[in-house]
Amino acid sequence: MSTLQVANISDGTDTVATGYVVNGSAKALCNYDQEAISLNRSLNVSSVTDTATGVAVVNMTSSFSAADYVVVGSVKDGGGRNDGAVLSASVEDTYTASAYQYYTSHGVVINDAQDGFSAFFGDLA
Numbered sequence: 001m002s003t004l005q006v007a008n009i010s011d012g013t014d015t016v017a018t019g020y021v022v023n024g025s026a027k028a029l030c031n032y033d034q035e036a037i038s039l040n041r042s043l044n045v046s047s048v049t050d051t052a053t054g055v056a057v058v059n060m061t062s063s064f065s066a067a068d069y070v071v072v073g074s075v076k077d078g079g080g081r082n083d084g085a086v087l088s089a090s091v092e093d094t095y096t097a098s099a100y101q102y103y104t105s106h107g108v109v110i111n112d113a114q115d116g117f118s119a120f121f122g123d124l125a
Contacts (some may be wrong), residue, residue: 008063008118027069030058031098034075035114043046044124048064048116054104056116063098075104097125 008015028044037050048059095101104116 017111026119026121027062027064027124028058028060028118030116030118031113032056032058032116034116034119040115043118049103055101056104057101058118058120060098060100060120064120065071065097065123067095067097069097069120071100071102071120073102073119075117075120 006018008017009084010016023062026043028054030042030045031040031049032038032049033040033044034048034050034056037048037056039045044061045058046061047059049059051057098117100120
């Protein structure tokens with residue numbers, strides 16, 4: 001395998017340092033329909049599994065180096081407002097380097113949202 005070493009990446013208009021791309025960009029993204037349990041858009045996400053009401057598992061295509069990556073996310077209810085919450089891990093603490101499980105809630109009630117959005121930051125294995 002060859003290694004390409006460059007200081008910057010450019011699309012002809014914008015230029016960014018490669019350190020930002022390697023260290024600062026999301027390594028996985030997903031936008032999924034929690035009602036149909038299907039991916040709308042994704043990067044480094046192979047599937048989403050509905051395990052219970054309000055509980056989803058996001059499965060990674062390429063694993064992270066450890067289970068201490070960062071997840072940022074939100075959900076959208078049927079009315080189109082982002083008024084749900086994505087919790088950092090399930091109470092069983094079952095997220096791993098290759099899958100992340102979380103609950104969605106509306107206030108204090110666990111329920112399915114219309115859409116889920118997540119971005120994952122960390123080092124890939």
